[in-house]
Amino acid sequence: MGGEKFGFFTWVSSISCLICLCHGYVPVNNYLINCGSPTNVTVTGRVFISDKLTSNLLKSPSEILAASNRNSVSDIYQTARIFTGISKYTFSVARGRHWIRLHFSPFQYLNFEMGSAKFSVSSQTHVLLSDFTTKSRVMKEYSLNVATDILELTFTPSGNSFAFVNALEVVSVPDTLLNGDPSLAGRPGRFQGLSLQALETVHRVNMGGPRVTPSNDTLSRIWEPDSEFLVEKNLVKSVSKIASVDYVPGFATEDTAPRTVYGTCTEMNSADNPSSNFNVTWEFDVDTGFQYFLRFHFCDIVSKALNQLYFNLYVDSMMGVENLDLSSYLSNTLAGAYVMDYVTGSAKSTNRIRVSIGPSTVHSDYPTAILNGLEIMKMNNSKGQLSTGTFLPAGVSSSTTKKNVGMIVGATVGSLLALVVFGGFFLLFKKRGRGQDGDSKTWIPLCTSGTASDSNGTTITSIASNSSYRIPLVAVKEATNSFDQSREIGVGGFGKVYRGELQDGTKVAVKRGNPKSQQGLAEFRTEIEMLSQFRHRHLVSLIGYCDENNEMILIYEYMEKGTLRSHLYGSGLPSLSWKERLEICIGAARGLHYLHTGDSKPVIHRDVKSANILLDASLMAKVADFGLSKTGPEIDQTHVSTAVKGSFGYLDPEYFRRQQLTEKSDVYSFGVVMFEVLCARPVIDPTLPREMVNLAEWSMKWQKKGQLEHVIDESLRGKIRPDSLRKFGETGEKCLADYGVDRPSMGDVLWNLEYALQLQETVVDGDTEEDNSTNMIGELPLRFSDYNNQGDTSVNVGVDREGRFEDEESSVDDLSGVSMSKVFSQLVKSEGR
Structure with a gap:
């Protein structure tokens, strides 16, 4: 979709760059589209391009360009594009954070009353709007971190309705605008993973100053006056000293906020009364069920000397900063621009955010407090949504039947103190309770603040930063009928797994740690860290966790069809067709490809x-079990040095030899899975003749001879097209190369698998569905079913208590068959490793 499709934007970008040069920041991507319009329109110094020039960006089942008959100045709200079916804009972009601005202004066009339209808007990774409708003009602004070279915006009408948009913007944002780890409002610790969040601008306010338009902001933002949000207007006064603003190097810049924001402020009106003691409060409407990112803008334009201004900042009546002295933060600079970032600690249970400033007790000679600007942005929830609706498009969430899970709102002071105490014990005895490989050997609940590292070297985010996933113990007990034994579907070294159902009807698998267990803490933390970062339709979704009352509980989406392995051998389930097997491999490859490429690292x-590839009701594959996952190498590194862990039979021999981990280690393991899918037998089966014990070696022997048909599953006899098998075998062979550098990327594996599927489904001239035996793989010369005892007796060399390789002596793991109800037991019991 490269230069040809987007070449016409070269001159547009040149114009946009000239426009933005006066501001200083030149966006890499600057798509401004005037939807439904035959002409360009200039708005606040920016040129919105005619919809006709951008039509090749759009795929839509209909071409309805609407024009208003209003008598007003031509602008982007006089025309619109109407969608009667699912429609998609596709933009070629540089990776990084972008503004996405959607402009809506409903009007009547023919039989389309836009004020009654109901629709959803989504990207590949997030739901921006669900069942959206509006009767008045509105602009929706989002900040989205795009991790690929393509950004797709999909408009989906709800039911029999339609969708519309008047104009849209996709504009690059400076990398420095949102970086670092914001503080948690009202509690210790910091929020990590802000770069992964999608944000929606809810309020952007210029305290004490006028409305700021896009033409006066380097990033084309709008800042509203604060008067309508003040709880008591008579307690404040406005100050304006724009010329005095100093942008100190290393702190805020004009991209952070314009001078018209830092140069004005709302100040506590103490009327020169040294005994004044009150707070100035603003109140903002927000949606419940989300966390919020708050950015406070400060600039001391009221003091005549350094260290005169001390005040307190509160968020929802909780202390944010006490005795704030701005000049001390800015290397003794007066009137320096400065920002402070906060994230609300848990999903909001109320529809208001209250922000207050008030006098400090440090300097009481002249009590005062100021605030220059404030931005409030909604953060996406655990399902990647920024809207409270139920729209869940493909690729955004793993189940269309999921609804928002009730999240814990807060904790009592007593329980908070108890968690802090436990956290203290964790820090005190951390080293004492670790084995040689760093795994915790004592049962300790997760800390309430700070960060830690697990045995894999993965940095674990503060539990508070993942608080939107925390589910109360009472809700978990209700879902499992107080862990009723009849709901038990698995047991292992970590603990038991229960089938459950949340109050909204969502079916879940509840993995409950055993307090007597001497393992699991590192994996528990890693699962939360990994699955709270990533949302993908081919990764098993983490619904939530519970660490209340010393519990370690993980709640996943329930996968009705169980593990891939259970459908291949040992369980008596119906055999999968070749097409189904290819589609399962493709789905798993997509999930792994996303892990390898979907983030900065x-x-x-x-x-x-195969036991960690799960299948939903429609046999869609999802990769599961991230307890051993590890962040990959930095850009300037080729590998990560780490202790060898994994499952024997799937383990990358180069990783084993050199203890150097790369993404190609996953590629090797996936190659083994591919041959396991083709041959439908365990990867290690000591009951078979010596040359057949190791599946990878056995299958590679015949692949190198060009006779892979000798080892395929008997149930596939006469059902695989030769070209499809050839492409599949070649891909698997490349995955099993001795050296990682010779193996393909997961992206290449995915492409080849999709090609193999195309080759299987292509009908050759002269073929018929009834008689195509000449184009299918024939009789199998070899049968291993006589050697197969219908169980899985895989050999695990040096496995831990969950069957993972840990460079120890050999042992044999008795692997039993897997039924549908055992799906999540495979995540925790040794039989699943």
């Missing part, structure tokens, strides 16, 4: 195998 799964 790759994530390596380290335990890819």
Whole structure:
């Protein structure tokens, strides 16, 4: 979709760059589209391009360009594009954070009353709007971190309705605008993973100053006056000293906020009364069920000397900063621009955010407090949504039947103190309770603040930063009928797994840790860290966790069809067709490809195998079990040095030899899975003749001879087209190369698998569905069913208590068959490793 499709934007970008040069920041991407219009329109110094020039960006089942008959100045709200079916804009972009601005202004066009339209808007990774409708003009602004070279915006009408948009913007944002780890409002610790969040601008306010338009902001933002949000207007006064603003190097810049924001402020009106003691409060409407990112803008334009201004900042009546002295933060600079970032600690249970400033007790000679600007942005929830609706498009969430899970709102002071105490014990005895490999050997609940590192070297985010996933213990007990034994579907070294159902009807698998267990803490933390970062339709979704009352509980989406392994052998389930097997491999490859490429640093799964590929009701594959996952190498590194972990039979021999982990280790393991899918037998089966014990070696022997048909599953006899098998075998062979550098990327594997599927489904001239035996793989010369005892007796060399390789002596793991109800037991019991 490269230069040809987007070449016409070259001159547009040149114009946009000239426009933005006066501001200083030149966006890499600057798509401004005047939807439904035959002409360009200039708005606040920016040129919105005619919809006709951008039509090749759009795929839509209909071409309805609407024009208003209003008598007003031509602008972007006089025309619109109407969608009667699912429609998609596709933009070629540089990776990084972008503004997405959607402009809506409903009017009547023919039989389309836009004020009654109901629709959803989504990207590949997030739902921006669900069942959206509006009767008045509105602009929706989002900040989205795009991790690929393509950004797709999909408009989906709800039911029999339609969608519309008057104008849209996709504009690059400076990398420095949102970086670092914001503080948690009202509690210790910091929020990590802000770069992964999609944000929606809810309020952007210029305290004490006028409305700021896009033409006066380097990033084309709008700042509203604060008067309508003040609770008591008579307690404040406005100050304006724009010329005095100083942008100190290393702190805020004009991209952070314009001078018209930093140069004005709302100040506590103490009327020169030294005994004044009150707070100035603003109140903002927000949606419940979300966390919020708050950015406070400060600039001391009221003091005549350094260290005169001390005040307190509160968020929802909780202390944010006490005795704030701005000049001390800015290397003794007066009137320096400065920002402070906060994230609300848990999903809001009320529809208001209250922000207050008030006098400090440090300097009481002249009590005062100021605030220059404030931005409030909604953060996406655990399902990647920024809207409270139920729209869940493909690729955004793993189940269309899921609804928002009730999240814990807060904790009592007593329980908070108890968690802090436990956290203190964790820090005190951390080293004492660790084995040689760093795994915790004592049962300790998660800390309430700060960060830690697990045994894999993965930095674990503060539990408070993942608080939107925390589910109360009472809700977990209700879902499992107080862990009723009849709901038990698995048991292992970590603990038991229960089938459950949340109050909204969502079916879940509840993995409950055993307090007597001497393992699991590192994996528990890693699962939360990994699955709270990534949302993908081919990764098993984490619904939530519970660490209340010393519990370690993980709640996943329930996968009705169980593990891939259970459908291949040992369980008596119906055999999968070749097409189904290819589609399952493609789905798993997509999930792994996303892990390897979907963030600033790759994530390596380290335990890819058929028991960790789960299938939903429609046999869609999802990669599961991230307990061993590890963040990949930095850009200037080739590998990560780490202790060897994984499952024997799937383990990358180069990783084993050199203890150097790369994404290609996952590729090797996936290659083993591919041959496991083709041959439908365990990867290690000591009951078979010596030359057949190791599946990878056995299958590679015949692949190198060009006779892979000798080892395929008997149930596939006469059902695989030769070209499809050839492409599949070649891909698997490349995955099993001795050296990682010779193996393909997961992206290449995915492409080849999709090609193999195309080759299987292509009807050759002269073929018929009834008689195509001449184009299918014939009789199998070899049968291993006589050697197969219908169980899985895989050999695990040096496995831990969950069957993972840990460079120890050999042992044999008795692997039993897997039924549908055992799906999540495979995540925790040794039989699943």
